[in-house]
Amino acid sequence: MFVGIDIGGTKTHVLAADGDDVVLDRVLPTREWQHNGLLDDERSVESLLSTFAALGDSSHSAVVIGAHGLDTRAQVRDFERALRGQHRGPIRAVNDVELLGPAAGFTEAIAVVAGTGSKIVAHAADGSMITAGGYGHLLGDPGSAAALAREGMRAVLDARDAGAEPDVLAQQLMRHFSVADVEAAANSFAEDSRLAAWASMAPMVFRAADHGSTLAEVVIDDAARELARSVANVVARGAVSSDVVCAGGVITNQPRLYDAFSRHVGALTPDLTVHLLDVPPLLELLRLRATATVRTIT
Numbered sequence: 001m002f003v004g005i006d007i008g009g010t011k012t013h014v015l016a017a018d019g020d021d022v023v024l025d026r027v028l029p030t031r032e033w034q035h036n037g038l039l040d041d042e043r044s045v046e047s048l049l050s051t052f053a054a055l056g057d058s059s060h061s062a063v064v065i066g067a068h069g070l071d072t073r074a075q076v077r078d079f080e081r082a083l084r085g086q087h088r089g090p091i092r093a094v095n096d097v098e099l100l101g102p103a104a105g106f107t108e109a110i111a112v113v114a115g116t117g118s119k120i121v122a123h124a125a126d127g128s129m130i131t132a133g134g135y136g137h138l139l140g141d142p143g144s145a146a147a148l149a150r151e152g153m154r155a156v157l158d159a160r161d162a163g164a165e166p167d168v169l170a171q172q173l174m175r176h177f178s179v180a181d182v183e184a185a186a187n188s189f190a191e192d193s194r195l196a197a198w199a200s201m202a203p204m205v206f207r208a209a210d211h212g213s214t215l216a217e218v219v220i221d222d223a224a225r226e227l228a229r230s231v232a233n234v235v236a237r238g239a240v241s242s243d244v245v246c247a248g249g250v251i252t253n254q255p256r257l258y259d260a261f262s263r264h265v266g267a268l269t270p271d272l273t274v275h276l277l278d279v280p281p282l283l284e285l286l287r288l289r290a291t292a293t294v295r296t297i298t
Helices: 042-052 072-083 096-103 145-160 168-177 182-191 193-198 202-210 214-236 249-253 255-268 281-287 291-295
Strands: 003-005 010-019 022-030 062-067 091-095 110-114 118-121 129-133 245-248 273-275
Touching: 010 182, 062 096, 062 145, 072 091, 091 096, 096 110, 096 245, 096 273, 096 281, 110 214, 110 249, 110 255, 118 214, 129 214, 145 182, 145 193, 145 202, 145 214, 145 249, 168 182, 168 202, 168 214, 182 245, 202 214, 202 255, 214 255, 245 249, 245 255, 245 291, 249 255, 281 291
Parallel strands: 003 062, 062 091, 110 245, 245 273
Antiparallel strands: 003 010, 010 022, 110 118, 118 129
């Protein structure tokens, strides 16, 4: 039996297969099983393993976990040690972004996630991880849902300071907060800086662009350019792949962002080929015989 687990900042996808048969396909909030936000907490590990414990002979299953927050070798080691203390089958843990390359059929790839957050992950010739971004919605995460909302709000304020009348994006933000002016919208925006609160406003940026907001169009293009610049940075630091695999709720579901990102990658690093993974990585790993993938994720 194979169990694949994709742990994101907001949701966790658990997929289990016995041969070619999917016997469990479950998505649950990460906060439902994670204690104190810690992956390697004993209670967190117990709760995570319990998501598939009812399956027959699951205690010896091969488990591959891609987890948000595994950014160093030490973090991976500590998490794997905690897992092996409660599970008898083979275990492999990686950063969740590292699932994308194998899921797309590449032994190596530059993986780009732009969803609730964003991050770039690649590998050097010696197998070491090279990353860019992933610093959270308050400081960065270009192209993510929360960062797009943040930059949309900033663009509206800049336009206000330049004397422009509220455009479509500004009007949507004011309507969202039930206020009459941009300043009040900004105050409401800043009062609740939780990731989920900001991320929920990202669709407004794309709707505004679809309705002719130049501000929204620039926000999206700037986010795509910054993501592409991060890809160029990991290439300059020794990333070995010529394939870029994109996934995440925003870049998958918003062609404006994906198309702009592909264009900017082509301008900065023309030797790279950009691919879009438009299904959950775990489903693709299963299709590619995930038990073999356990050995190819490095």
